[in-house]
Amino acid sequence: MIRSPFFTALKNMVRNAMMSLASILSVTSTLVILGIVLLLILNVNNLTKEFTDKFDVMRVQVAYDYTPEQTLAMKTAFEAVPNVESVLLITRDEALEQMKQDWGEDSVLLEGLKENPLSDTLEVRVMDVSLSDQTYEELDRIDENDTIYYYKTTIERILRVSNVIRNVGIILIVVLLFITMLVINNTVRIGIASRKSQIQIMRYVGATRGHIRHPYLIEGVILGILGAVISSVLLYYGYQEVVDMAAANLSDLTAQPLLSADVLIIRIGILNLIIGIGVGLVGSLFSVRKYLKV
């Protein structure tokens, strides 16, 4: 039977079952909290986009005395503006026709009009709603006699709220990563006490750095992977519950208020794996290094 570093690592883990469990638990719990914050941010981003997308149209009322040619020239100029996705021309005649339909029986009131009192309208659809202010200014520069309407305050309010949530979330993640490092550092430090003599003995017998280090590194990575897998599973089922609950209670607000768990879990799972492995590696490297100097 060949005693590979992998086998030694597994044996160490089983022999120090309580220590291993403590490490896995600390990695798992911090990754779960990290995941919750991350899910929150992703969903806020998604909701912001979904809400603001409904306010992506600017209405431009063309000056009353403009000829169709002038209006068309404006339309072409608007289409060249960077953030503009499309421009729809609604002529004054079309607008009046629409008005008549909307008014139904009352449209007789409109029959008496000698001249169409309405002006042409350009409906400008923007690509990125958060850039609306900038786009507004560029559109405004093109023609002096038009009037532009858009959902300025609504968009601003939504963006402001989502920005606050996002920034708080990012700060939370940084703090959590710091706490994770402290927890791992602590766990590892407890582990050192039991391993100090073991490492020293190996040095005296003539073990190279590699001999000593490899099993510990592998152990750290295995602990990290286990923590990542457990936290990912917990996050998946927990989040699935929240999604179902949200769908049941908030379905009148939007069709699908939260991002689907199946899509997110892959991203979060990969992220958890990277963090788990990284933390496990760094943790065990740190703990062994100190006692390699004998």
Next chain:
Amino acid sequence: MLVLNNVQMRYPSGTVALEDVNLKINKGEFVFLIGSSGAGKSTFIKLITKEIDPTAGAIFKDGLDITRMHKRRIPYYRRSLGIVFQDYRLLNNETVYENVAFAMRIVGRKNREIKRNVPLLLNLVGLSDRGKHFPMELSGGEQQRVAIARAVANNPDILICDEPTGNLDPETSWELIDLLMKLNRYGATIIMATHQHDIVDVLKKRVIELDKGRVIRDEDHGGYH
């Protein structure tokens, strides 16, 4: 085999642990290293196991100056030594068999070889039936025998024993000394630091006595005095 040239060791605190030590230890010798506490015995052992480097002088092992050895070579140098400590220093979460086997595994011996040799080594130290036990299940004397089996597992050039009987009762101590004598007869070079007068007096081997860091006596077939 082992030569010390004008070795001096001053610790950063200013303590002079060894001064002007010149020694030559030949293959197959059994050498007692004696002296009161603080005389420099521990420093001497730390120097030849390359735990520390002298502040002056040179230490040659088979003509090679170990004080100028690269850090990466240290593990390979240590494999040519067998080290036995007063407190055994066994891996307590490994079986007796594993404690001996892992020393052989570290130097890259084949599994077949390990399986054949570990029982022979355990038999040599009189622990044939203890292979599956953990160190804590053994008496102090038995644990020290495991340590000796581990130390000689790779046929070291020198067996270094730092107060190996320090934690043992007189009777067990003598059993251990018998084992060391047996290994010496088989050709092992042994350096043993000790406090125990009776052992030194009875064996009449070479005695190197240290006092305040200096060698004050080096005689063949000496006693403790």
